[in-house]
Amino acid sequence: MIKKILVAYDNGSKAKKALETAIEIAKGNKAGIYLLTSAKMTDFISSVASPEMLKDLEEKSRDYFVEALKEPVERVKKEGIPVFSVILQERPGEAIVRYADEEGMDLIVMGSANRGTVERFLLGLGSVSNYVLQQARQPVLITKE
Numbered sequence: 274m275i276k277k278i279l280v281a282y283d284n285g286s287k288a289k290k291a292l293e294t295a296i297e298i299a300k301g302n303k304a305g306i307y308l309l310t311s312a313k314m315t316d317f318i319s320s321v322a323s324p325e326m327l328k329d330l331e332e333k334s335r336d337y338f339v340e341a342l343k344e345p346v347e348r349v350k351k352e353g354i355p356v357f358s359v360i361l362q363e364r365p366g367e368a369i370v371r372y373a374d375e376e377g378m379d380l381i382v383m384g385s386a387n388r389g390t391v392e393r394f395l396l397g398l399g400s401v402s403n404y405v406l407q408q409a410r411q412p413v414l415i416t417k418e
Contacts (some may be wrong), residue, residue, distance in 0.1 A: 275302045279378040281369050281405070282308045284341040287384025291416045292345055295382040296352055298414075304379070305355035308345055309372055310338045311365040335360055366404030373411050381405060381413045 280295045282288045292308070299306050312335040319327055342358040349356035361368040373381055383402055406413050 275299075275379040276304045277307065277376065277378045277380075278304050279307045279309055279369065279373050279376075279381045279411075281365070281381065281383035281401070282310050282342065282345060283365075284310075284338070285384065287416065287418060289345070289384075290418055291382045291384045291414075292348070294414065294416050295380075296349060296354065298380065298382070299349075299354045300352065305357065306349050307357045307359060307372075307376065307378065308342055308349075309359045309361065309369060310342065311361050311363055311368045312338055313362050313364055313368075331362065335362075366401045366408070369401070369405050370408045373409060378411050381409055381411050383413070383415060385415050385417050 275298060278295045278299055280288070280292050282292065292306075295306055298304065312331055314322070314327060314330055314334065318330065322330060338360050342360070346356050346358050359372065361372065363371070369381060369383070372378075383405060385402055402415050406415065
């Protein structure tokens with residue numbers, strides 16, 4: 274039975290679609306939703322930014338997500354679903370997998386990669402959704418637009 278749903282949330286359109294899917298699943302199972310995001314900068318940015326700049330960027334990222342999570346939290350509350358927001362300071366894929374294990378999540382819902390092929394090539398970024406799909410112990414539902 275699904276009682277705890279983790280939604281990986283980065284405020285992108287695919288994450289918003291994942292949240293809508295999670296809301297429908299939560300309604301049918303009387304489950305709670307845990308919105309999780311990471312304020313950690315990518316390895317590429319970490320490698321080129323000074324320690325002071327990196328700290329400032331991560332603080333600004335955290336502030337951004339504090340604000341960005343307010344609307345989806347209210348959206349879930351309006352449906353009468355228990356909701357929790359979590360902002361971690363870890364690589365996103367690792368944060369999602371670790372948190373899901375530690376908190377006993379029954380399902381992880383997330384959007385497919387928000388970055389295009391060119392961005393992945395230029396920045397050397399891997400797919401968070403692919404990492405979670407391969408590493409998570411829980412079922413993972415990947416939504417698409």
